[in-house]
Amino acid sequence: MxxxxxxxxxxxxxxxxxxxxxxxxxxxxxxxxxxxxxxxxxxxxxxxxxxxxxxxxxxxxxxxxxxxxxxxxxxxVPRRRRRSSRAPEEPVNRRTFIGATAGVTAVALPSSAAAATVVGMSDARRLEEQLAALNAVNDTQGGHRALELAALKGAEACRETLTHSATQRVRARIYAVAAQFASAAAWSCIDTGDLVQASRYGQSSLTLAGLSGDGATQVAAWNTVSFVAVQQGNPSESLAALKAALTSAEARRDPFYASLLHASAACDHATRAERQAALRRLGRAADALARAQTKARPSWAQSYGPGEMHTLTAKVHLTLGDPASAEYAAHHALTTIPPALRRNRGFATMRLAFAQLHQGERELAMATAGTAYGIARELPDPGRLNTMLADFRAAAR
Known part of the structure; x- marks a missing residue:
């Protein structure tokens, strides 16, 4: 046995x-x-x-x-029947009949079974691999129209897959992938400045994340909705979305997600001129990230880490009118953000340029902004980075 x-x-x-x-x-x-x-x-x-x-x-x-x-x-493995030496040979007609019916059964079963394709974990993993490839492009190049269309195609592939038979566990996993594809489309639209579409994709991501029941995916969806609200100039709505995400079981269980959400919330408090609340959130973000374990997480979360947290810290200090602290955080960001994450390095470089400019170091700030301009020229659609460069030129004048 x-x-x-x-x-x-x-x-x-x-x-x-x-x-x-x-x-x-x-x-x-x-x-x-x-x-x-x-x-x-x-x-x-x-x-x-x-x-x-x-x-x-x-x-x-x-x-x-x-x-x-x-x-x-x-x-x-079929059982082998013992044949008695004294047993009479079966009539030819009976053997023929049994062989014929067995042949009919063997043909009929596949035709009836083919009516409903079964979807398994390998299908979910294949979709996750496609999603990871898109997120890698987003992390290195930023969002653009082709990436948005690819993300929409991925979400549609998930919906098509869900029309077939699958266990609840497999369906939940594919819903999670579909939600993350929708988030990827939203972030592409944020980079290209199409906030109307970004909002639609963000809400779609939130719905699909709810259907998945996956905590990390729900955190991703709330974070997407929050950032769309920021770009639309509504920090109160952004803060509400982040607070909803922070109450989730996943954010309470994994300090990594708590750090991401606290750092984003700090930016919203700073925009609302809530200095003490913003600084408290930064402290919580740093403490949570220090407690986070190194382990496998979804591909959408790969761009967050110490470097991105320092970039958000620089943004908070700039908003609160503390350029010296912002410069310190931006330098730390540039020493920790991986070289492959060109877009994120561009954002950190611009935070540094603004911090230098606000301290009266105009020539140094111009040189730093020039580095960010070089990064922008390498990106397919440097929408947000170009906006920061335009704001810098206006401030420098």
Missing amino acids: SRNLKLAAALREHGFTQQELAERLNAVQCRRTGRYGTLSDKSIRRWLSGECGWPHARQRDALMEVFKCPVEDLGF
């Missing part, structure tokens, strides 16, 4: 627990025979352990419908 590794792999691929598979198979048997099946999680464990190597016929039919493959591909 050996463990059925093929069946175990099929369960992982489709996201089934043992109880979920038993319930799905019982439901298939009920639809076919009018009687609910008698399988339980104990039955599935017997299959997995190899104690039962060949299920009953009705169970085999249900397995083929659920997994869309022969039961032999699931690691089951």
Whole structure:
């Protein structure tokens, strides 16, 4: 007796627990025979352990419908019947009839099974890989129209995938990917200045994140909605979105997300001239990030870290009228932001240029802004960075 590794792999691929598979198979048997099946999680464990190597016929039919493959591909081995030497040979006609009906069954099952494609974890992982590639482009090049269209195409692929049969676990994971695609489209529109579309995509992301039930995705959606509100000049609405995200279980469980949300909230408090609240939020962001463990997180979160937190700190101090502290934070940002994140380095460079300008170091500030201008020329659509450069030129005059 050996463990059925093929069946175990099929369960992982489709996201089934043992109880979920038993319930799905019982439901298939009920639809076919009018009687609910008698399988339980104990039955599935017997299959997995190899104690039962060949299920009953009705169970085999249900397995083929659920997994869309022969039961032999699931690691089951037909029993070998012992033939008595004294048993009479079966008539030719009977053997022919049995062979013919078996052939009909083998042909009919795939045709009925093909009516409903089963989506598994491998489909969700494939969509996540596409999302990660888009987020990598966004982190290095910033948002642009082609990236927006690619993100919309990814979200549509998720919706198409969800029209097929899948377990609740797989569906939740694909909803999470769809929400993150919508967020990626929103951030592209923020960079290109299309705030109307950015708002629509942000709300779509929020809806899909709710359907996913995934805490990290919900944090991403609230953060997107918050930043759209900032760009629309509504810090109060942005702060409300961030506070909603901070009450989530994910933000309470993982200090990394709490740090991101506190740092963003500090910017909103600074815009509202709430100095003490802004500084308190910065302190919480730094403390939370220091407690955050290094572990795998969704691709949308890869651009946040000490460098981005220092950039937001510089933004807060500039808004509060403390350019010396802003310069200190901007220098720290530029020493910690990875070179590949060109857009983020451009933002940090402009924070440094503004801090130098507000301290009367005009020539040094102009040289720093020139570095940011060089970065902007490398980006496909440096919308936000160009806006910062225009504001700098106006302030320098």
